[in-house]
Amino acid sequence: MKAKVHITLKNGVLDPQGKAIQNALSHLGFGGVDEVRQGKYIEIKLADTDPAAAKQRVSQMCEKLLANMIIENYAVEVEGEGALVRP
Amino acid sequence: MKAKVHITLKNGVLDPQGKAIQNALSHLGFGGVDEVRQGKYIEIKLADTDPAAAKQRVSQMCEKLLANMIIENYAVEVEGEGALVRP
Incomplete structure (x- = not known):
């Protein structure tokens, strides 16, 4: 089972990397x-078979490791399940 | 108009960052x-009004700057247009 995770900076958090891309594109x-905002995209292959449980587990992975909840949001999508967005 | 770009490593290209995440999750x-594979996710706000033209332009941005076509794939989604995937 495959989970797709998007990690993006919260609104209002400065994104110097995105700004650098924007300047480079202009040049x-x-x-x-x-505007350009850069985030992370992580694909996780899981041994889980229950999509709802997998989504819950990946959400915990985000909170514990993948995302910095102070400045970042995350969204988890699992095949066969709706997206879980945590702003 | 907003474009969403996913940049992922091609199959077979080693992903030490993904491997590090996998190990950290295990710990x-x-x-x-x-398996864990890490890619980039870029959101671009464009002044364009034609979705098809915007998708074409973002695809050029990927080839010229955002993606390293030797080792990376990219996929472009623009609001109101299907995704353009370039493996």
Whole structure:
């Protein structure tokens, strides 16, 4: 079973890496880019067979390790289950 | 208009960062994790109004700057347009 995790910076948290990408795009001639925000995307292959339990477990992984809950949000998607978004 | 870009390592390319996450999860007591792959997730706000043209432009940004096409794949999603996946 595969889980997809998106970790993004909370609104209002500065993103210097995104800003650097935006500047680089502008130097390359890509205009009209209003904002760039960079986050992480993590794919996890799990031995679990119950999608709901898997989602719950991946959510715990996010809180304990993958995301810094002070400045980041996470969203977990598991095949066959709706997304769990934790802003 | 918002574009969402996923940049992932191609199959077969080693992912030491993913491996480190997998080990850390195991040390934290999360068993049954078969594989972890880490990629990048980039959100781009564009001034474009035509979704098809925006997708094309973001795809060029990926090829020129955001993705290393030797070892990475990218996928572009634009609101109101299907995903463009470039393996």
